Amino acid sequence: MTRLFDQMEVLGRILLDDAPKTPGSEEAIRTAAAAIQFVDATGQVADFEDYVRSLEAYAPPLAIARFDTRQDADAWLMAQKRPPSFASILVADEYFSVFFNPTSGWRGLGRQPRLEFYLQEMADERRQPSGLSFSTKAEAEAWMNQQPTPPQQVVIDIAGAPYLAAYHHRIDYRVLYPLPAPTPPSREA
Known part of the structure; x- marks a missing residue:
């Protein structure tokens, strides 16, 4: 909870001390501060901090159901x-x-198309495989279901193909997504 209030303090300092010069920036800062106050007033601080942690973990995009x-x-x-x-x-x-x-x-x-973009980005980043390898999708699903709290995203191998084992933590849903082929490098580079 402190982290959220620390951000409010930073916004206040920017507004009072740094006097933003970009047109509309003062209103944007006040709106951001009001959003933080709304999160606090509606009892959503823990949910907000959970959301920020999921962004930092590059978890699958948030789904509410x-x-x-x-x-x-x-x-x-x-x-x-x-x-x-x-x-x-x-x-x-x-x-x-x-x-x-x-x-x-x-x-x-x-x-x-959020999922397609997310999976393509994961493939393009060529995330390191976790070393977890399974012969079948059923074996991988059994592994996921045995985890008390699975990782929010981890690249695994199923029969030689890369998959993203994803955990949608807000709805307690575990799923395996096949990763697409990485986008070929541009010839312009």
Whole structure:
């Protein structure tokens, strides 16, 4: 919790001492400070700090829920009295955005390529394999399910192919994603 309040102090010093000169920066700093105050006032400090830790660990993009089918996700969305205005959910291991307009009451889901971008970035960074190797996907899944708290992301080998063993910690969901081939280097370099 201290860390969050330390950030508030830094924002205050920037605003008072450094007098930002970029147009709109003062309003942006005040908005950031209000966001931090909102996180604190609504009891979300631990969730926020957990979110920051997941960013630092380069965990899979945050999802607030997971559904096996689109129909299940639609039913959940329609049953929400006040759904989030914008959030990500997983539907059959694909990311969808939740949209809600409180003024009109309109709500909907839209597929988003977040997972593809995340996995491609992981492949392009050529993350070091963990040394964990499995003959079959079932063996790898058994390993993941035996972990009390699996790593949020780790590259493993399944039958000679790279996979990302991912743990969506907010929804306690474990999944194996095949990694795509790395993007070839540009000829311009």
